Amino acid sequence: MTKKKPTGIVRIIKAAGYSMAGMKAAWKHEAAFRQEVFALAVLLPLGFFLGRNGIERAMLISSVMIVLVTELLNSALEALVDRTGLEYHPLAKQTKDMGSAAVFVSIAIVVIVWILILSGRY
DSSP states (O other), rough: OOOOOHHHHHHHHHHHHHHHHHHHHHHOOOOOHHHHHHHHHHHHHHHHOOOSHHHHHHHHHHHHHHHHHHHHHHHHHHHHHHHHHSSOOHHHHHHHHHHHHHHHHHHHHHHHHHHHHHHOOO
């Protein structure tokens, strides 16, 4: 007999718990994630203050949050690659390099969005 999966509010509560466990693991094990959270702590209020309207605020803030999302996915990929084996393999290196590149691109998005929105003012 298969175990019945939770539904409704129970599933949502369990999913939130898993999400918080993932955030705690990223905070504990990933220095880059901690640095990006500190950047978010600075840039989030700045985004609210510097954005002239809702769209600008959303762009400024969401661009920074995209970095966190990308870092979480990159960290998950790295953990999975490390779990499968610590010996060198070209595909493992390629996977880790691509995850790192994704974080780099997400940081570039932040820089581009902030420059484009703020450059016309100063």
